[in-house]
Amino acid sequence: MTAHDWLLDVADSTLPGDVANPVTLAFAGGTAASGTAPCNTYRGTVVLEGDDGVRIEAIATTLMSCEPALMAAEREYLDALAQVRTADTRDPDRLALTSGGVRLSFTAIDARELIVGDWALTGVRTGAGIQSMVEGTEPVARVTADADVVVETGCNTLRTTWEIDGRTIVVEQPAGTSMNCEEPAGVMDQEAAIAAALTAASTIAITPATLTLLDDAGDIVLTAQRA
Incomplete structure (x- = not known):
């Protein structure tokens, strides 16, 4: 099993x-x-x-x-x-x-096969719990079979890599461009939350249509739907 x-x-x-x-x-x-x-x-x-x-x-x-x-x-x-x-x-x-x-x-x-593709981010953990994406932004994570991840956050572009073993996932600290976007309001906080969620992720729950990342405590840090 x-x-x-x-x-x-x-x-x-x-x-x-x-x-x-x-x-x-x-x-x-x-x-x-x-x-x-x-x-x-x-x-x-x-x-x-x-x-x-x-x-x-x-x-x-x-x-x-x-x-x-x-x-x-x-x-x-x-x-x-x-x-x-x-x-x-x-x-x-x-x-x-x-x-x-x-x-x-x-x-x-097989999570390693299912994760490949484009994912529209739908929720990210903040201090107030899981928050929906800021209105006016459409963050997308593009995941390749070569273990690369590119995230369009709504302002900057983050790049990182992933490794999956069973249900365990490790995402390296993202690096990205360094624009400071004032609009829409909250987009920079959203970007910081996305970056933090990626590195906090330790478990992946995935279906052909949905992706959920959880931390060591089993709490959700990021949710997405197949784009």
Whole structure:
């Protein structure tokens, strides 16, 4: 289970509602699970029992509030995850978690492949929590397969490199141009927050459509959507 991150296959799962946003699951060392739910990120404790027994306990999430349909889908997924008792790992590219009438089916994903491309930044950590991008700016991170990152912040251009091992990500201290932009208001603070978030990142949660970077404490520092 720890060889891959996993993306929920909604069509092969038993969730009753519509899961509009991608849902992921990852295991660390056979003792911890984490991922992205329809709205929040989550983590829990893994208990392994015998050859195929598994339970995910003490599930906790971040506290973002989304539209009612997403919150309902999140509750359904996390409730189902807490009921899981068996893991089918016979296919190395698929994972099925089951219990009675519950089935959560996942396909393997590779963060090193998915991260390549352009990402529109949607949120960054500041002293007040996760803030949306300053109106009038459209920051974009362009990530290459050669491990380069170029970030158009809305003022300057930052350049850095990335390295991913499983769900662990290391982003080097960015260097960039040195313009001082007065407009739109707040763009320089946003740029500083983006640079700080990149270097604070230690964990990546990624789907084909969304990217979330988290720090050592498991707190979100940066969010993005596929551009």
